[in-house]
Amino acid sequence: MIGFLVRRILQAILVTFFVTVFTLALVHAFPGGPVRALLGPRATPAQVAFFNHEYGFDQPFYVQYGRWVWQLLQGNLGYSIKLNQTITSELKQYLPNTIVLVGLGTIVSLLFGIPLGVYQAVRRYTLGDYVLTGVSFLGYATPVFFIALLLVEWFSVDVHLFPAAPSGNTFGALLGNPRAIVLPIVAYAFLLYALWSRYMRSSVMDNLVQDYVRTARAKGASERRVLWGHIFRNSLISIVTLLGLSLPTLVAGAIFIEVVFNWPGMGLAFYTAAQNVDYATLLGFTLVATVATIVGNLLADVGYAVLDPRVRYS
Amino acid sequence: MAMITPPPDIPPAVLQADAVVDEGGTLTAVEAAELGLAPATRPRGLLRRGWDVFAENKLALASLAVLVFIVLFCFLGPVFYHTDQVHTNLQQYLCRPGAGHLLGCNDLGYDELGRLMVGGQTSLEVGVAAAVVAVIFGTLYGAISGFVGGPVDAFLMRLVDAGLSIPYIMVIIILSVVFHPTTIVMIFIIAVFYWLGVARLVRGETLTLRTREYVQAVKVIGGRRIRAVVRHVVPNAVGTIIVQATFAVADSILILAGLGFLALGVQPPATDWGSMLSGGLTYLQAGGYWWLIYPPGIAIILTCIAFNFIGDALRDAFETRLQRR
Numbered sequence: 001m002i003g004f005l006v007r008r009i010l011q012a013i014l015v016t017f018f019v020t021v022f023t024l025a026l027v028h029a030f031p032g033g034p035v036r037a038l039l040g041p042r043a044t045p046a047q048v049a050f051f052n053h054e055y056g057f058d059q060p061f062y063v064q065y066g067r068w069v070w071q072l073l074q075g076n077l078g079y080s081i082k083l084n085q086t087i088t089s090e091l092k093q094y095l096p097n098t099i100v101l102v103g104l105g106t107i108v109s110l111l112f113g114i115p116l117g118v119y120q121a122v123r124r125y126t127l128g129d130y131v132l133t134g135v136s137f138l139g140y141a142t143p144v145f146f147i148a149l150l151l152v153e154w155f156s157v158d159v160h161l162f163p164a165a166p167s168g169n170t171f172g173a174l175l176g177n178p179r180a181i182v183l184p185i186v187a188y189a190f191l192l193y194a195l196w197s198r199y200m201r202s203s204v205m206d207n208l209v210q211d212y213v214r215t216a217r218a219k220g221a222s223e224r225r226v227l228w229g230h231i232f233r234n235s236l237i238s239i240v241t242l243l244g245l246s247l248p249t250l251v252a253g254a255i256f257i258e259v260v261f262n263w264p265g266m267g268l269a270f271y272t273a274a275q276n277v278d279y280a281t282l283l284g285f286t287l288v289a290t291v292a293t294i295v296g297n298l299l300a301d302v303g304y305a306v307l308d309p310r311v312r313y314s
Numbered sequence: 315m316a317m318i319t320p321p322p323d324i325p326p327a328v329l330q331a332d333a334v335v336d337e338g339g340t341l342t343a344v345e346a347a348e349l350g351l352a353p354a355t356r357p358r359g360l361l362r363r364g365w366d367v368f369a370e371n372k373l374a375l376a377s378l379a380v381l382v383f384i385v386l387f388c389f390l391g392p393v394f395y396h397t398d399q400v401h402t403n404l405q406q407y408l409c410r411p412g413a414g415h416l417l418g419c420n421d422l423g424y425d426e427l428g429r430l431m432v433g434g435q436t437s438l439e440v441g442v443a444a445a446v447v448a449v450i451f452g453t454l455y456g457a458i459s460g461f462v463g464g465p466v467d468a469f470l471m472r473l474v475d476a477g478l479s480i481p482y483i484m485v486i487i488i489l490s491v492v493f494h495p496t497t498i499v500m501i502f503i504i505a506v507f508y509w510l511g512v513a514r515l516v517r518g519e520t521l522t523l524r525t526r527e528y529v530q531a532v533k534v535i536g537g538r539r540i541r542a543v544v545r546h547v548v549p550n551a552v553g554t555i556i557v558q559a560t561f562a563v564a565d566s567i568l569i570l571a572g573l574g575f576l577a578l579g580v581q582p583p584a585t586d587w588g589s590m591l592s593g594g595l596t597y598l599q600a601g602g603y604w605w606l607i608y609p610p611g612i613a614i615i616l617t618c619i620a621f622n623f624i625g626d627a628l629r630d631a632f633e634t635r636l637q638r639r
Contacts, residue, residue, distance in 0.1 A: 011472070011475075014472055015472060015475050015476045015479055018472065018473060018475075018476035019476050019479060019480060022476065022477075022480070026485070026488065137619060137622065138615070138619070140618070140622060141564065141568075141614075141615050141618035141619040141622060142611075142614075142615050142618075143568055143571050143572060143575070143588070143591075143611075143614055145572065145575045145591065145595075146591060146607075146611040146614065146615070149591065149594060149595060149598060149607055149611070150607075150611075152598055153598060153601075153604075153607065157598065157599065157601040158601070164598075164599065247481070248478070248479075248480075248481040248482055248483070251481035251483065251484065252481060252482070252483035252572075255483060255484075255487075255576075256572060256575070256576075259576065260595065270484065270487070271487075271576060274487050274488070274490075274491045274576075274578065275577075277491055282484075282487075282488050282491070283488075285484065286480065286481070286484040286485065286488065289480075289481045289484060290479055290480045290481065293479045293480070293481060294479045297479060
């Protein structure tokens with residue numbers, strides 16, 4: 001287990017190294033480099049040279065990389081000149097709100113996706129299975145922003161059931177008015193529902209034909225015990241991995257939902273930064289999301305190894 | 315040298331087959347029949363057998379029909395239904411669906427039905443092109459990585475891991491901001507991330523294929539490794555690759571739609587289905603402008619579902635065990 005952990009963590013560090021190099025290279029890929037992005041096209045060569053020297057952009061790439069990583073390690077993610085704010089303070093402001101959306105949305109989707117996936121596997125090839133399969137196919141093929149648009153159209157414009165946007169900007173305000181966060185969370189949950197239910201269905205179906213299920217039945221275990229005590233527990237293992245691997249999907253969903261519902265989170269801030277060409281925010285947020293994904297993958301693998309001892313030795 | 319006795323179940327003619335085998339080293343059906351290997355009736359080809367499996371899947375056939383309809387609608391439609399999709403006409407600002415404009419107009423006075431056709435052209439073209447670029451590059455990368463193996467493979471795959479851990483949508487948004495993409499650039503921006511998944515898949519396939527005897531045989535004969543990859547590994551992984559390409563088209567259309575929705579997609583007056591929905595968002599709160607939302611949304615869903623069903627059916631069609639011989 002220790003060996004596995006060490007190997008896996010080293011791998012994650014290597015991947016993080018590649019990602020940081022890529023991110024810094026992306027800054028240099030901007031037309032005119034980071035200088036033009038900040039000073040605009042009308043800056044004189046003297047201004048550009050001064051700026052380059054001041055911020056160290058005239059140094060070789062590896063020197064810049066070293067400095068940048070040193071800053072990152074000290075928790076300095078950069079500074080957005082457009083917003084006159086450090087990236088860290090932006091994170092403090094927006095990250096909790098995004099966690100509300102992603103967290104609640106994921107929980108709701110799991111609460112529906114897992115039991116319905118099990119139901120589909122047990123009642124496979126019946127009408128109920130086909131209907132739910134249709135629903136998850138719709139979930140796959142429908143862009144999340146279209147679902148969000150429809151929800152607003154149906155439940156906010158046509159019938160004034162729920163507001164189309166949350167009422168406040170802060171974590172407390174979001175949770176203080178639960179009605180206002182229903183639609184975004186439903187839209188987010190629908191995006192993820194298809195993922196879990198499809199996976200759960202095939203996972204349970206795979207487990208149904210395993211030897212241990214036959215053994216359990218032969219020993220006289222009731223069908224309920226076989227399903228929930230044996231099959232369900234084993235099928236859940238793969239969901240844990242899937243959760244860790246789905247972080248890029250979670251991020252993408254958060255961006256679109258936050259834009260449609262005007263949700264004051266990282267996704268909306270990222271989108272605003274894209275429109276204002278605020279490179280510092282764009283890169284800082286990308287880096288944070290990427291490291292979160294790498295850590296998520298790592299935790300998923302470790303969780304998998306803890307739950308399934310066979311993985312550790314392979 | 316010890317004598318090798320052939321197993322008794324091989325027809326004697328096969329053992330003297332050198333005389334009959336043609337230059338390419340393959341047996342024609344007739345020759346094979348003469349050797350007692352196959353029935354003399356003309357055997358059905360791989361494509362034919364694959365099609366039979368595909369055709370049994372009614373959903374896939376329906377999807378194919380829907381797709382053909384959508385392609386005809388987008389590319390032939392403008393020939394019969396003339397609209398001006400270049401000049402704005404504010405007199406037709408958000409006009410309701412009616413005789414002149416079957417699906418109404420948007421806020422710039424573009425006819426919505428005509429726009430659906432033009433936008434569909436972009437969506438389909440970019441979707442297919444991005445999928446092709448991503449699949450070709452990912453296939454070569456994955457096949458080489460899996461075939462070479464060792465430290466090279468480990469290095470190449472860590473690069474793929476790194477790429478896959480970056481939330482793709484963020485980098486795609488950044489690239490769109492940087493490049494103000496034309497349609498061609500858009501194709502590459504979408505492909506930049508999609509090839510990673512393909513590479514990983516094909517590498518896995520290659521790892522199993524490289525241990526097969528016929529691939530090992532290339533080495534024994536003295537063929538170069540690149541030959542083994544291009545002539546033997548890739549063709550045998552082609553089923554997996556085509557299936558993946560089908561899903562890739564659907565995903566690319568969705569990504570393009572997402573960028574269009576964020577107003578970061580193709581530059582106006584060009585449009586795509588996602589960009590059209592973006593206009594729908596603006597007038598959503600006003601209520602009642604259903605023709606700005608439903609047509610492009612339904613077009614995206616139909617196309618993506620069709621590609622997904624076809625991909626599923628193709629997977630079955632390439633699964634030789636399901637084919638009746």
